[in-house]
Amino acid sequence: MTYEQVKSLKPEDFKRLCGIRPETFNQMLEAVHRPVNQNRKLNPVHLFVSDRAAPQIPISDSPIQMTSKVAQFTIDSTYLVLGENGDSTPIPVSDRFFADLENKFGDFKGKRLVSHFTFTKDWETWEMHPAGEEFVCLLSGQIDLILEQDEAENRICLSTPGAYVLIPRGIWHTAKVHTPSSMLFITPGEGTQNRPRRQ
Template sequence: MPSEIKPLNINSTYVVMDGSGNAMPVSVSDTFYEELSRTFGDFKNKRLVSQLNFDRDWGTWEMHPAGEEFVCLISGQIDLILKQNGVENRLPLDTPGSYVIVPKGIWHTAKVHQPCSVLFITPGEGTQNRAV
């Protein structure tokens, strides 16, 4: 057990969880994703727990080939849009605590209706992005 257990804040310190059940706090900075790659490599068998705030639509589609992503609304209002077989499925998240589990390999983006805060648990290995 660590010598000191203290509270952290998801706004400034994300968590990387591995397949063995370990949870490692990681400070958020302007170079966070570059540091994440340097520290954790290809992210195999790892998930990132993060919280992000949005005041505009996402500028990209993303897809996670290594597993399902948990997307939970903390506040605000968004539509999560999943694209399957060329068809867009719009899923409204308008109540705090509402969530979607995005299936493995499905492209998704979001339309923001009200500034929002969203909690993610993301299988990062092989994540792909493309412009909306």
């Protein structure tokens, strides 16, 4: 489904499909559209695979403890784990991010990772998430998502900020980057698999 199709859904249907309330999604979009330091370099996406390198951002590597006080975060330096019981846990991005994620949450069963990446080149791998649909939203730039479906490659062009797709459970996918692109992901990480992309 596209954003145009989903944005008119009732809030409870939007949450069922995306894993978050529409109001939360709009707040996340506002946060990532704020100006950022353009001199900072981010690494390509690697979602919940413990043997892959994590983004190299010098941030504290211990989980942030939530209190009754409301705190402000930025999605490029603090990702969010959504629990199946409605809990949310901010996790600072560090050079050990994926190892820390696995240590804290184990197999990630019933959880989703909200993350943000900026891409300047095509993804080097295919990935697949057997535990649920992945929400992939373009914030800026232009990419083609490539999905393996029915023994063929299905290309979906994302070129409008806010455009998104829900990648079906169990579908292998990768991306071709046309211009530097910023993207927001909500990923069911349990059982995620990766494989090299043939050039």
